[in-house]
Amino acid sequence: MQEILKVCDLKKQFRLSYRQQKLQRTNDRMLTAVDGLSFTANRGEIFGLLGPNGAGKTTTLRMLATLIAPDSGDAYIDGCSVVKQPDKVRSKIGFLTGELRLEDFFTPNYLFDFFSELYGVPSDVRDGRKNALFSRFGIDKFAEVKLANLSTGMKQKVSLVISVVNDPEFIIFDEPTNGLDVLTAKTVTDFLLELKAQGKTIILSTHIFSLVEKICDRVGIIINGRLVALDTVAEITKEKGLEDVFFDIYARVAGGEA
Amino acid sequence: MSGIIAIIKKELARFFFDRRMLVTTLIMPGLLIYVVYTLMGTLISDIAGGDARYSAAVKNMPEVLTAYFSGSPFDISDASESDDAYKTRIVEGSLDIFVLFPEDFEDAVASAGEPGYEAPNVEIYYSSSSDDSAAAFAAFSAVLDLYEKAISNVFNVNHGDGYDLGTPQSSAAYILSAIVPMIMLVLLFSGCMAVAPESIAGEKERGTLATMLVTPVKRSHIAIGKIVSLSCIALLSGICSFIGLILSLPNLMKGVFNGIDLSMFGLGHYMMMLGVMLSTVLLLIAAISCVSAMAKSVKEATTYVGPLSVVVVVVGLLSSLLGRGVSQWLCLIPVYNSAITMTGIMSLSVTPLGFILTIVSNVVYAGLLVFLLTRMFKSEKIMFDK
Numbered sequence: 119m120q121e122i123l124k125v126c127d128l129k130k131q132f133r134l135s136y137r138q139q140k141l142q143r144t145n146d147r148m149l150t151a152v153d154g155l156s157f158t159a160n161r162g163e164i165f166g167l168l169g170p171n172g173a174g175k176t177t178t179l180r181m182l183a184t185l186i187a188p189d190s191g192d193a194y195i196d197g198c199s200v201v202k203q204p205d206k207v208r209s210k211i212g213f214l215t216g217e218l219r220l221e222d223f224f225t226p227n228y229l230f231d232f233f234s235e236l237y238g239v240p241s242d243v244r245d246g247r248k249n250a251l252f253s254r255f256g257i258d259k260f261a262e263v264k265l266a267n268l269s270t271g272m273k274q275k276v277s278l279v280i281s282v283v284n285d286p287e288f289i290i291f292d293e294p295t296n297g298l299d300v301l302t303a304k305t306v307t308d309f310l311l312e313l314k315a316q317g318k319t320i321i322l323s324t325h326i327f328s329l330v331e332k333i334c335d336r337v338g339i340i341i342n343g344r345l346v347a348l349d350t351v352a353e354i355t356k357e358k359g360l361e362d363v364f365f366d367i368y369a370r371v372a373g374g375e376a
Numbered sequence: 377m378s379g380i381i382a383i384i385k386k387e388l389a390r391f392f393f394d395r396r397m398l399v400t401t402l403i404m405p406g407l408l409i410y411v412v413y414t415l416m417g418t419l420i421s422d423i424a425g426g427d428a429r430y431s432a433a434v435k436n437m438p439e440v441l442t443a444y445f446s447g448s449p450f451d452i453s454d455a456s457e458s459d460d461a462y463k464t465r466i467v468e469g470s471l472d473i474f475v476l477f478p479e480d481f482e483d484a485v486a487s488a489g490e491p492g493y494e495a496p497n498v499e500i501y502y503s504s505s506s507d508d509s510a511a512a513f514a515a516f517s518a519v520l521d522l523y524e525k526a527i528s529n530v531f532n533v534n535h536g537d538g539y540d541l542g543t544p545q546s547s548a549a550y551i552l553s554a555i556v557p558m559i560m561l562v563l564l565f566s567g568c569m570a571v572a573p574e575s576i577a578g579e580k581e582r583g584t585l586a587t588m589l590v591t592p593v594k595r596s597h598i599a600i601g602k603i604v605s606l607s608c609i610a611l612l613s614g615i616c617s618f619i620g621l622i623l624s625l626p627n628l629m630k631g632v633f634n635g636i637d638l639s640m641f642g643l644g645h646y647m648m649m650l651g652v653m654l655s656t657v658l659l660l661i662a663a664i665s666c667v668s669a670m671a672k673s674v675k676e677a678t679t680y681v682g683p684l685s686v687v688v689v690v691v692g693l694l695s696s697l698l699g700r701g702v703s704q705w706l707c708l709i710p711v712y713n714s715a716i717t718m719t720g721i722m723s724l725s726v727t728p729l730g731f732i733l734t735i736v737s738n739v740v741y742a743g744l745l746v747f748l749l750t751r752m753f754k755s756e757k758i759m760f761d762k
């Protein structure tokens with residue numbers, strides 16, 4: 119088994135504004151979102167980061183995608199440091215979250231070409247990829263329709279396709295099925311399994327137990343920015359369901375803190 | 377490099393395939409200026425243009441005065457009816473003024489200056505409640521004043537023609553240099569405002585900028601691509617406004633100076649204008665982009681840029697008041713330099729040094745701001761703070 123992601127003692131704190139302090143009912147100036155996270159992911163697996171809201175999943179994935187820099191620690195994707203070689207990391211990964219949007223004004227065809235150009239994909243490679251992905255998701259019929267005029271589900275599919283224009287080996291998905299209707303959610307999970315079958319590595323975050331049980335090979339449970347469990351899904355759910363395991367751990371961790 | 381080009385192409389496509397944007401930022405401003413100024417010019421020439429004629433009934437019109445009234449806007453009739461009949465007509469509005477000269481007016485005036493001289497009184501009946509009547513009264517008195525000055529001649533000022541050394545062209549240049557820079561600054565600024573906050577703060581607000589930041593394209597390339605393309609659009613908008621302005625000026629001025637002659641401006645002047653406009657637009661776009669990057673929404677960006685727009689208007693006004701004959705080193709002050717250089721070009725008094733200082737300093741400032749914008753794109757605090 120070959121290691122493709124190595125996360126070493128990642129830390130991230132946010133300075134809270136006065137308004138945020140009141141909102142979160144705290145007097146602390148600093149909030150520790152990710153507190154010394156370390157784990158690895160292997161090539162060709164789907165790795166799940168499971169945790170409740172505010173656990174630090176998005177922050178972790180953003181650090182992996184080099185959108186924000188860790189305060190300390192580092193992570194290596196395919197040997198490239200997210201701290202020292204962010205440009206290189208960005209060219210190797212695909213990143214998709216609900217916060218990343220596409221411009222409504224353009225057509226799927228235009229956007230695919232535009233992002234391919236930003237990734238430096240040669241045009242002949244791009245056209246082959248585009249044809250395959252567009253027909254796979256049924257976008258081909260809408261290739262020249264502005265995004266503004268597409269259904270929400272079709273827009274999600276376009277976002278999904280655009281996030282892999284560079285045919286990345288390593289794909290990061292933040293809450294991949296959040297806010298999607300059941301059909302689109304199924305499209306997404308099917309696609310993740312397809313990508314895995316192609317030998318790609320996927321790291322996703324979620325708070326949905328069933329998603330982890332269904333598609334993840336390994337899972338890291340994260341609470342308050344700390345990793346509290348890490349194993350294969352099969353091993354973790356050997357005795358009881360993931361949900362029960364999670365609440366056992368949660369009671370222990372949160373109870374210990376109180 | 378391919379990243380810059382891709383972003384420039386995208387920004388231009390965003391603009392040129394959007395019919396609404398195209399109309400509101402390119403076509404409307406120029407067209408509006410043309411229409412509004414042409415209308416204003418027509419109105420002014422209607423008001424000042426003196427097509428109006430006044431009716432005057434005059435009793436005992438002295439022979440010497442007829443020459444003074446030739447070419448004046450008066451239809452003069454000899455008054456033969458009773459005085460009261462004319463006064464009634466003035467009140468009714470069918471007559472503007474009724475003038476009564478003393479019978480011996482000419483003889484009396486001839487003895488002016490002799491001992492015991494009593495100045496004769498000319499009576500002009502009019503109605504201050506009628507605009508035409510009041511204007512006729514003023515005009516008639518003015519002619520009489522002229523006559524009085526002529527007969528009591530003590531000394532002359534500029535008697536005869538040939539004292540105004542200004543050619544129609546140089547006075548046109550003077551007027552243009554007072555108007556054009558101020559209007560152009562405001563128009564350039566509003567052109568920039570139409571595109572920059574939307575493209576920077578708008579993309580940030582909608583989360584589409586973040587999508588670009590996930591790709592390996594360099595942040596500096598995003599900044600350069602954005603500023604170059606937005607500047608092109610704003611410059612185009614500026615050129616359209618400039619054409620509208622220049623075409624409308626003869627119409628605007630026709631009532632005041634019998635039109636305005638633009639033939640003294642050659643290709644060189646227009647190219648220099650273009651150069652100043654380009655460097656100004658680069659600077660303004662870069663500045664507005666930086667401010668917009670700070671904002672969380674287009675609305676917030678527009679609010680932040682508010683004070684900047686006040687500065688631009690005030691500087692534009694100042695330059696047309698104080699812009700003449702200032703030190704060329706003032707061409708290092710952004711915005712002000714554009715205003716005084718445009719003033720210089722329009723008044724045909726621009727110096728090469730001032731022109732070059734303006735262009736170069738604006739480009740340098742814009743470059744520094746591009747650097748700043750790149751830093752802002754790199755800052756997670758600015759780009760990803762909630």
Ligand SMILES: Nc1ncnc2c1ncn2[C@@H]1O[C@H](COP(=O)(O)OP(=O)(O)O)[C@@H](O)[C@H]1O
Nearest residue numbers: 132151170171172173174175176177760761762
């Ligand atoms: N930019 C930020 N400024 C301040 N606090 C933040 C910021 N981003 C995230 N946080 C805080 O960090 C914690 C972890 O957030 P996040 O990583 O989004 O959690 P998750 O994705 O697991 O729900 C939360 O308490 C959140 O409020």
Ligand SMILES: [Mg+2]
Nearest residue numbers: 175176177293
């Ligand atoms: Mg999250």
